[in-house]
Amino acid sequence: MGRAFVYVILGGGVAAGYAALEFTKKGVSPGELCIISEETTFSAFKSAVMPASELGIIVLKVHNEFDSYGSREYVPPYERPALTKGYLLPEAPARLPSFHTCVGANEERLTPKWYKEHGIELVLGTRVKSVDVRRKTLLTAVGETISYNILIIATGARALKLEEFGVSGSDAENVCYLRDLADANRVVDVIQSYAGGNAVVIGGGYIGMECAASLVTNRINVTMVFPEAHCMARLFTPKIASYYEGYYNSKGVQFVKGTVLSSFDIDHNGKVTAVNLRDGSRLPADMVVVGIGIRPNTSLFEGQLTLEKGGIKVNGRMQTSNNSVYAVGDVAAFPVKLFGETRRLEHVDSARKTAKHAVGAIMEPEKTDEFDYLPFFYSRVFTFSWQFYGDNAGEVVHFGDYSGKTIGAYWISKGQLVGSFLEGGTKEDYEALAKTTRLKPAIDDITELETQGLGFALTV
């Protein structure tokens, strides 16, 4: 027994939301599309204050595992980037339904009502535990078999756990990860419990930097610990990193670099009280936030689909090694034409655009070309806002005023400009940077490029 759909999206995150919107634009009929997602969060029952439909979540009254009353909230797709930014603000924090997809791209906001009106079946709070791509079926954790003609895999990724690096203690009540709404609610609870306290942030990547900024805004004292010589080591040059670290320092953030966590001190209540580092030092802690990278959720497809770069390999139409199965978002390894190689990106813009492209390839194959994507990453912390386009390979040319508000860099590889970074630009500056990077102009004189700085992109 089970249900059958023409199209099934497995996963209910960013890519799923953008795919759903695109399906409706391309004329999907009611009853043809289903989204299956396991995301839930448990919280104090709120519908006495506001009806669940207005909160933009689907609420079911339940007992939780600790036998207290509350609500299990089944969450339709939302803009995940909000969780490290607006969601953690001490005043007027962002809450659903304000950031359901697809508001991040200035498109329609898809509330539960929207899915209902479009005849899109939301199977929420439901984990898919196996998939048979030969039979075109999925089996859910509650034992339902759902069949499809076309499957879009949008399972995203999971946060890496400290245990995978040989450290135990992730389940302590004041240790937080941040991947989904349930995690974000925990971070908010822990922040409120330890106002004015000490936080140790493990990891100097995106989660680490964005959470540290939000914690400081909440008047928490922050120490960041990471193994590299500077923050955001996968993207930033030492000079760019030093610019941001200087500001974080001025806000009271301490950096402990070149070492990793070795163990936690945990009290008799199961709370972490201090973090011990491999360099022998010990940091007192009221709370810990861990952001040490992710792993794409590919396990359902291992042995069934071709994998590459840790993700599911797709062609320029987002189609996997099985013709009826597409993959999008964090889990997809797709050909980046501009650089002639397959890449897996972990950013929201590529999730949105790969999703849209897959739906085009499914619904209007003759009108859909090979995906041609310019990698784009961004972040916003404190009053900073930066954007990056392309590839951070080769020689770097910095420009701008590194003691001021606008800084930038170009990356030059094999005589061509392949990557660009800008903090504090205008909309026009960023558009010029994106356009220039996509053109990959030949650079004969690096000194001249340095002198021209942003002006180079503005005149190309």
Ligand code: FAD
């Ligand atoms: P996700 O959004 O992770 O969605 C995956 C979905 O699949 C989830 O709903 C999950 O529950 C579901 N799922 C997985 N396995 C199963 C299963 N077996 N059964 C049922 N459901 C399943 N990127 C930026 O470019 N800029 C930012 O500022 C930014 N901020 C971020 C902040 C945070 C806190 C996080 C975690 C990420 C941020 N990112 C940002 C990255 C961006 O959010 C991701 O690249 C994007 O969410 C990927 O979309 P996705 O749909 O592929 O995966």
Ligand code: NDP
């Ligand atoms: P990142 O890969 O950005 O950063 C992980 C950091 O943790 C790196 O500094 C890494 O060092 C370090 N690290 C790895 N292992 C350890 C360890 N054992 N102890 C201490 N540090 C360690 O991942 P995040 O967790 O920060 O982010 C998760 C995902 O969320 C990513 O996909 C990211 O793209 C996404 N995200 C994106 C945002 C954006 O685009 N603005 C914002 C927030 C999240 P090393 O490099 O040496 O491994």
